[in-house]
Amino acid sequence: MQALIQTIQLLIKLHLSLLQLAKQKTELVKQNDIQQLTQLLKDEQRHVAAIQQQEKLRQTQAHQLTQKEAATISDCLHIANETDKATLQALQEELLQLITELKDINHLNQQMLHQSLQYVNMSLSVMTPQEQNVTYNNPANKKTTQKSNRTLFDSQA
Template sequence: MSIQTLIESMETLLDLHQQLLAMTVKKTEVLQKNDIETLSNMLREEQKVLTAIQVAEQKREKASLLITNHPGEATVSEILKELNDTDQEKLSELQIALIQVLGELQEANALNQQLLQYSLQFVNMNLDLLAPEQELPNYTKEQGPANPYSDHKRSMFDSQA
């Protein structure tokens, strides 16, 4: 029972991560078009998928705990040692597919992060153009020839005497 639960939770995790990857790729297009409203809607949908991933991950952790009887979190490699050949093969395939999807997801997220960074730099540059820095007032101390007596920090009248 717990082996089947583990395989089902891994399949669910793989499906949810594939959905998240598709959303991330679509988010790249939305960022390039600078469509803020669509991006906001996508972020809400993405949050729902992330919540479902957390639930599936908790289910996977419980199933792996039942299989290995380890109090700590068991790795898939440890679990594979305790399964028969058909379950080992299925779980190994799911592990490889999940690792591949996670790698693609990391790459897509890195691209989106760069796009957001460039967009932020562009906005900051435009703000700087619209509100330039104030010029220094005219009554500041001029940088003229050095006065040999200006290094003294005392006035002509010595008040300490």
């Protein structure tokens, strides 16, 4: 049981560190610092890999304790003694709180990135020249639409 508690404590530390990275990511997105954001994403991937490894270890330890295939912390609470039960319950609540906060911050970051992408697309559509017909064309004589050779910067004068 102590090994499981230590694994969950390590998971909490890793999630706290990942939460700090998510908060830094929010600031970097606000500042539009692409180089730092790229480095932070690499660090974030390492953290996620470490969390996945610890989560597999937690699942293995929980399986050994409960003999259930997909044992959860709640399953381990049923077989724990009173002191371990209190510790496990506190750790479970802390981990759930961290995961919820991490989801919220990641959702905010996703919305900010989506808005930035919309702004870039809108800016490109404003800068891209629109093809306009200045003369009358009979709609019955309309041929298949031809793709315009115009680019973002029209070099013809």
